[in-house]
Amino acid sequence: MTNPIEKKFRNMDHKERLEFIKNKTKLDDKEIALFNNTSIFNFDEINDMVENAIGVFQIPLGIANNFVVNGKEYLIPMAIEEPSVIAASSNAAKIAKKAGGFKAKADKSIMTGQIQLVSFGSSSSSTNTDKLIKTIMENKPKLIKLANTKSKFARCIDIQARQINDESANNLGPMIIIEIYVDTKDAMGANIVNTMCEVTAPEIEALTDGQVILKILSNYSTNRLVRCKGIFPKESIGGDRVLKRILFSYAFAYSDTYRAVTHNKGIMNGIDSVAIATGQDFRAIEAGCHAYACRDGQYRSLTKWYENSNGDLVGEIEIPLAVGIVGGITNTHPLVKACIKMLDISSSQELATIIAAVGLAQNFSAIRALSDEGIQKGHMKLHSKNIVKMAGGWGGRGEGGEGGASNEQIEEVSQQMINEGNISVSRAKEIIESMNKTNKQHDNYHI
Numbered sequence: 001m002t003n004p005i006e007k008k009f010r011n012m013d014h015k016e017r018l019e020f021i022k023n024k025t026k027l028d029d030k031e032i033a034l035f036n037n038t039s040i041f042n043f044d045e046i047n048d049m050v051e052n053a054i055g056v057f058q059i060p061l062g063i064a065n066n067f068v069v070n071g072k073e074y075l076i077p078m079a080i081e082e083p084s085v086i087a088a089s090s091n092a093a094k095i096a097k098k099a100g101g102f103k104a105k106a107d108k109s110i111m112t113g114q115i116q117l118v119s120f121g122s123s124s125s126s127t128n129t130d131k132l133i134k135t136i137m138e139n140k141p142k143l144i145k146l147a148n149t150k151s152k153f154a155r156c157i158d159i160q161a162r163q164i165n166d167e168s169a170n171n172l173g174p175m176i177i178i179e180i181y182v183d184t185k186d187a188m189g190a191n192i193v194n195t196m197c198e199v200t201a202p203e204i205e206a207l208t209d210g211q212v213i214l215k216i217l218s219n220y221s222t223n224r225l226v227r228c229k230g231i232f233p234k235e236s237i238g239g240d241r242v243l244k245r246i247l248f249s250y251a252f253a254y255s256d257t258y259r260a261v262t263h264n265k266g267i268m269n270g271i272d273s274v275a276i277a278t279g280q281d282f283r284a285i286e287a288g289c290h291a292y293a294c295r296d297g298q299y300r301s302l303t304k305w306y307e308n309s310n311g312d313l314v315g316e317i318e319i320p321l322a323v324g325i326v327g328g329i330t331n332t333h334p335l336v337k338a339c340i341k342m343l344d345i346s347s348s349q350e351l352a353t354i355i356a357a358v359g360l361a362q363n364f365s366a367i368r369a370l371s372d373e374g375i376q377k378g379h380m381k382l383h384s385k386n387i388v389k390m391a392g393g394w395g396g397r398g399e400g401g402e403g404g405a406s407n408e409q410i411e412e413v414s415q416q417m418i419n420e421g422n423i424s425v426s427r428a429k430e431i432i433e434s435m436n437k438t439n440k441q442h443d444n445y446h447i
């Protein structure tokens with residue numbers, strides 16, 4: 001066998017890659033073995049998905065319940081490592097359900113592809129760009145036809161062109177941006193849009209005597225918006241006092257960017273978790289949503305909150321959401337496939353409505369808690385349990401928890417630390433030690 005060190009990493013098999021990492025790093029055998037477990041995949045499958053694969057990275061998958069969107073009940077898979085997010089979504093959905101659940105509507109799946117045209121003809125004057133834009137527009141049917149040769153399903157439905165000017169310090173002058181609009185149906189559509197951009201680019205160059213630089217989709221999918229609304233009855237949220245406080249928290253997020261970023265981060269907790277579980281490009285969703293949050297020039301809340309004439313709280317969200325139920329890993333990743341099937345959805349628009357509802361629900365729970373008792377109480381419970389697990393040192397009794405401790409024992413230590421207001425590994429160790437001693441005495445007594 002070739003010495004793995006001499007081989008290029010990408011040409012190594014799994015064993016050689018792990019051997020290589022072991023030699024290059026301080027990881028011990030136990031740690032290296034963590035990469036050996038590829039879970040539901042075999043190594044070739046993950047190696048086909050990404051380059052230089054060494055293993056799989058797992059995060060918890062949970063279910064948000066109580067969701068009713070447009071009159072239909074859903075069990076919603078959420079993949080996330082952060083505690084409280086799934087419970088928060090489920091609780092919010094339970095409250096919204098009392099008023100009929102969420103109402104949502106998603107636009108058609110129209111994606112935008114951009115083709116950047118520069119150095120056209122002998123001059124880049126605005127008369128020249130006007131003329132070229134006219135030429136492109138006159139050839140629209142031909143360009144659309146050309147784009148549509150690339151797919152039987154997705155359809156290029158329109159093309160527009162506009163001039164922009166280099167606003168950077170390089171001062172490269174005007175350029176023409178040709179935008180193709182593609183109905184990608186049930187796919188997110190990145191691949192087909194990029195392909196259509198690439199196939200039309202040479203024709204655009206020929207028509208204009210220009211030079212195409214970039215040809216790529218835009219992740220700012222403002223023709224693919226989803227809107228969702230939920231009503232949260234006043235009596236279920238802590239009455240008028242809490243409602244007013246929630247409106248103040250919204251005012252804060254609407255008016256102050258520092259707060260808006262955190263407020264929207266909470267929304268993305270929900271959106272990303274469903275996006276990950278259903279195999280979406282969550283980076284694209286994030287980028288689009290954050291750009292949309294600044295559409296009027298200031299970064300603001302992605303949700304809107306107000307009181308209706310009944311005195312109930314109403315929440316609304318409007319975001320660009322490019323999601324698909326075909327293509328990408330939705331066809332290949334077994335867990336993603338199962339999560340999509342669990343949702344029992346028939347279109348990418350339906351998925352978008354669910355994701356928007358989870359984002360809204362998540363935001364409701366966060367600002368409700370923040371406006372009232374704060375979020376640390378709930379967080380502390382989970383945090384405290386994790387601290388107990390980290391402390392370890394159990395005497396080997398019990399069955400479920402860490403190091404032989406039962407879940408009840410973990411709960412007991414965790415609760416004691418919360419009551420004492422001292423959540424730390426050292427305190428957990430002391431309590432565990434005293435519990436171990438008591439248990440030993442108990443055992444001796446029985447002998």
Ligand code: MEV
Pocket residue numbers: 082262263264265266267269366367370375
């Ligand atoms: C934490 O992941 C999310 C929150 O900070 C969101 C918010 O502040 O609205 C609780």
